[in-house]
Amino acid sequence: MGRIAVVTGGTRGLGKAISLALHAKGYRVIAVCCSNVGAALELCEETAIPVFKWDVGDFDACRDGVEHIEKEFGHIDILVNNAGITSDAVLHHMTPDQWWRVINNDLGAVFNMCRHVIEGMRARSFGRIVNISSVNGQKGQFGQTNYAAAKAGILGFTKALALEGARRNITVNAIAPGYSDTDMVAAVPHEVLHSIVADIPVGHLGDPMDVGRMVAFLVDDSAGFITGATFAVNGGQYMS
Numbered sequence: 661m662g663r664i665a666v667v668t669g670g671t672r673g674l675g676k677a678i679s680l681a682l683h684a685k686g687y688r689v690i691a692v693c694c695s696n697v698g699a700a701l702e703l704c705e706e707t708a709i710p711v712f713k714w715d716v717g718d719f720d721a722c723r724d725g726v727e728h729i730e731k732e733f734g735h736i737d738i739l740v741n742n743a744g745i746t747s748d749a750v751l752h753h754m755t756p757d758q759w760w761r762v763i764n765n766d767l768g769a770v771f772n773m774c775r776h777v778i779e780g781m782r783a784r785s786f787g788r789i790v791n792i793s794s795v796n797g798q799k800g801q802f803g804q805t806n807y808a809a810a811k812a813g814i815l816g817f818t819k820a821l822a823l824e825g826a827r828r829n830i831t832v833n834a835i836a837p838g839y840s841d842t843d844m845v846a847a848v849p850h851e852v853l854h855s856i857v858a859d860i861p862v863g864h865l866g867d868p869m870d871v872g873r874m875v876a877f878l879v880d881d882s883a884g885f886i887t888g889a890t891f892a893v894n895g896g897q898y899m900s
């Protein structure tokens with residue numbers, strides 16, 4: 661029986677690629693989505709991957725969702741915190757709502773989900789957690805003080821939890837994707853995106869599967885010595 665992997669935001673964009681990559685490796689993948697029911701149905705029909713719908717920014721909803729999954733499928737071995745949103749604006753125009761929505765959905769959700777799986781992972785002395793950050797959390801991005809703060813916060817969270825999990829065979833790593841071919845990136849104004857792509861050394865957007873493959877590598881049972889690390893998947897756009 662394959663290990664059970666939960667992927668938040670797992671029905672679209674990078675999350676869908678992650679779900680597909682893990683599914684192809686034989687994991688029992690469960691995707692969590694928040695709003696786009698059409699994408700959820702499509703993934704389910706294509707792959708039979710079950711999809712649960714709740715708001716990962718809501719602590720109690722995460723508790724109920726995790727309990728539900730564990731009752732129906734068994735304990736969660738692997739958690740990929742991928743769900744995220746943007747709400748771009750320069751700071752002098754950003755509203756508190758834009759700030760808190762992004763902080764809560766992109767960083768708060770990582771706490772919410774980890775908090776509800778970590779005790780089980782500790783009890784079983786096994787866990788693989790991968791948090792999806794962003795190149796913009798590493799280098800900053802004009803118009804994204806909220807998103808850059810949340811994604812940079814994920815990197816600190818990852819290192820701290822990696823220390824706490826290390827003796828229990830729980831690894832916690834972050835991936836910092838660059839600009840990939842997803843709906844989120846397609847929403848960037850055309851002229852802005854054009855100049856961003858011009859700054860990517862490989863000369864094109866990433867394929868979401870680039871990130872899927874990196875997740876599959878990190879969650880393998882044999883990857884137990886790799887923890888607390890941040891992996892850039894960004895076409896050379898930022899080298900730290």
Ligand code: CAA
Nearest residue numbers: 746748749750794795796802803838839844845848849852
């Ligand atoms: N650097 C410096 N100056 C910039 C700039 C930049 N990157 N972008 C815009 N400006 C300047 C403009 O030239 C303009 O200057 P003037 O007033 O002197 O003419 C000023 O800032 C205002 O620009 P806009 O008219 O574009 O301002 P706006 O308020 O309409 O929009 C914005 C600002 C919302 C930030 C818009 O530029 C935008 O959407 N940018 C894209 C941000 C982005 O890359 N988001 C990534 C989303 S994808 C993602 O996040 C996934 C991931 O992890 C990689």
